[in-house]
Amino acid sequence: MEKRATIVGSGHYLPPKVVTNNDLAAMFPTSDEWITQRTGIRERRFIEESPTGASDLALPAAKMAIEQAGRDIKDVDAIIFATLSPDINFPGSGCFLGHKLGLPGVPALDIRNQCSGFIYGLSVADAWIRSGMYRNVLVCGAEVHSTGLDFSERGRDVAVLFGDGAGVALVGEATGDSKGICALELHADGSGAEDLCLLAPMSRNIPRLTQEMFDEGLHYPRMNGRQVFRWATQKMPEVAMSVLAKAGLTIDDIDLFVPHQANMRINQMVAGKLGIADEKVVHNIQRYGNTTAATIPIGISESWREGKLGPGSKVLTVAFGAGFTWAGGVIEF
Ligand SMILES: CC(C)(COP(=O)(O)OP(=O)(O)OC[C@H]1O[C@@H](n2cnc3c(N)ncnc32)[C@H](O)[C@@H]1OP(=O)(O)O)[C@@H](O)C(=O)NCCC(=O)NCCS
Numbered sequence: 277m278e279k280r281a282t283i284v285g286s287g288h289y290l291p292p293k294v295v296t297n298n299d300l301a302a303m304f305p306t307s308d309e310w311i312t313q314r315t316g317i318r319e320r321r322f323i324e325e326s327p328t329g330a331s332d333l334a335l336p337a338a339k340m341a342i343e344q345a346g347r348d349i350k351d352v353d354a355i356i357f358a359t360l361s362p363d364i365n366f367p368g369s370g371c372f373l374g375h376k377l378g379l380p381g382v383p384a385l386d387i388r389n390q391c392s393g394f395i396y397g398l399s400v401a402d403a404w405i406r407s408g409m410y411r412n413v414l415v416c417g418a419e420v421h422s423t424g425l426d427f428s429e430r431g432r433d434v435a436v437l438f439g440d441g442a443g444v445a446l447v448g449e450a451t452g453d454s455k456g457i458c459a460l461e462l463h464a465d466g467s468g469a470e471d472l473c474l475l476a477p478m479s480r481n482i483p484r485l486t487q488e489m490f491d492e493g494l495h496y497p498r499m500n501g502r503q504v505f506r507w508a509t510q511k512m513p514e515v516a517m518s519v520l521a522k523a524g525l526t527i528d529d530i531d532l533f534v535p536h537q538a539n540m541r542i543n544q545m546v547a548g549k550l551g552i553a554d555e556k557v558v559h560n561i562q563r564y565g566n567t568t569a570a571t572i573p574i575g576i577s578e579s580w581r582e583g584k585l586g587p588g589s590k591v592l593t594v595a596f597g598a599g600f601t602w603a604g605g606v607i608e609f
Contacts, residue, residue, distance in 0.1 A: 281405035282456025283607060284412075285347065285446040286577035287340025289333050290321045290564060295422075300436055303427045311436045316540020320439025320565035322422035329363030330418035331372035333442035333570075338377060338414055340577070341446040347412055349377050352446070354410040355384040356400055358393025358417045358569035360474075360598070361424060362386065373416065390472075391536045391597025392462070393417055393569035394443070395605050399460045401447040411448060417569030418442035424474070426496035434497050437538070439565035443573025454587065455608040459522035461515055468507060468600040471500040508542050508596040512604075513549040516594045519604035525590065527552055530606075532585050534575040536595035537561035546594070558584070568597065585609055 296319045297308035311317055323333075334357070342349055357370030368386025389396040394417040401413035421438035425431060450456030476494035477484035489495065512535060520526060533552050535543050540561050547557045558575040567574060572593050579585045589609045596602040 279406045279408060280450040280456040281402040281447055282450035282454055283445045283576065283609065284448040285341040285343070285345025286444065286573060286580050287337040287344065288441070288443045288574040288577040289337040289340070290441045291323045291328070291333065293322050293324045294319050295322050297436070304432050304435070305429050306432050306436055314541070315437060316561050317436065317565045318562045321441055323420055323440050328420065329369060329372065330359045330361055330420050330442065331363050331369040331376060333420065333440065334369070334373050334416045334418040334444060335376050337418070337442040337444040337577070338373065338416060341414065341444040345446045345448065347446065349379065351412045352377065352379060352414050353382060354404060354413045355379070355382060356397040356413060356415045357384060357386045358389060358397045358415070359386065359419055360388065360390045360393070360568055361419045361421055369418065370416070389597070389601045390599060391538065391566070391568050391571065392595040392599070392601040392603040394572045395460065395593065395595050395603035396462055396601070398445070398447065398457065398605060399462055402457045402460060405447060405449055413447045414444055415447055415573070416442065416444045417571070417573050419568045419570050421568070424496065426493055430493055431496050433501055434499050437566050439567050441564055441567040441570045441574055443570045443575070443577055445573050445576065458525070458606040458608055459519050460603070460605045461519045461522065462603045463511070463515065464599050464601045466599065468503065471503045471600070472598040473498060505539070505542065507600055508538060509545045511600070511602040512542070512546045512594045512596050515602050515604035516546070516550055516592060519606055520592065523606040525606060529590055530556065530592045531589040532556055532558065532579060532591045534558045534572055534579065534591060534593040536597065537564070537571045537575070538566045538596070
């Protein structure tokens with residue numbers, strides 16, 4: 277019989293330090309009211325001490341996912357690591373994580389698809405498992421944003437949005453009646469690449485980093501917020517409907533919707549366009565802000581533990597982010 281892949285375990289880890297909107301307002305001109313009204317974010321988590329990389333946040337989340345699946349660390353035969361904030365520029369965080377897990381020789385693939393990174397990673401794991409190449413693939417999303425934000429008036433539109441965290445799924449073979457990963461869809465359009473990006477250091481420039489770039493703040497992320505908002509609220513519903521059709525399902529069949537969390541208003545607009553009831557929609561933006569590649573696996577892991585998903589649940593997930601990239605998936609647990 278044809279192999280099918282599914283999420284067999286999930287885990288998440290958030291650093292304990294809570295940073296409220298008022299904490300940010302003490303650093304640069306902003307307010308709890310502005311942030312809450314425009315984004316829905318009330319607080320986020322930041323790492324507290326150096327060195328703490330994305331791989332350090334992913335480590336406890338990975339162990340949690342492996343344990344939930346009833347597997348052993350040694351059963352992991354491949355690692356996929358989605359992040360836009362790797363521990364260092366190279367090598368990738370997947371190599372660091374594999375070493376920390378004690379998995380010498382196990383392949384580690386880092387991917388650079390920002391907020392869509394987890395679904396892109398899931399698609400690779402799905403193909404590996406269905407082809408028989410690997411049996412237990414860790415798909416990680418982890419970010420340390422807090423060390424790279426511009427905490428001044430210049431960067432306040434971006435700095436208030438992001439938080440640190442990690443989410444991991446262990447992807448293995450689906451057994452029994454569960455269909456597992458039913459459909460996945462991936463997209464990119466580089467015409468929006470510089471609407472949300474971090475430019476420096478840039479290898480296309482001689483030298484990669486100049487004093488002028490530094491003074492201009494090109495080593496901080498920059499964003500055309502309105503453009504991102506427009507694209508996100510168009511592409512997320514579009515890919516949701518398309519991936520549902522591929523899975524042969526309608527929105528009424530879905531038990532839980534896990535959208536990427538960039539802004540509460542985006543979540544609400546997307547859910548509204550899809551006509552899905554709010555009680556089926558996962559929102560964690562209030563507590564964690566945008567954790568980029570970590571957002572969706574954190575949402576899955578928390579929902580699983582809260583009993584919002586279990587055997588037989590049909591989950592729809594969609595993401596939109598820098599690139600632009602966007603993606604969707606339907607998973608039957
Ligand atoms: C970022 C976002 C919340 C900004 O909301 P907006 O309504 O577009 O606000 P604008 O950027 O037009 O700014 C409006 C005003 O608020 C100010 N402002 C920006 N950031 C601020 C902050 N943190 N605190 C207070 N004021 C702020 C601006 O300077 C501007 O002031 P002005 O009118 O005097 O010029 C919104 O565009 C958004 O959520 N975009 C999508 C972001 C996203 O999804 N990013 C990640 C993709 S994965």
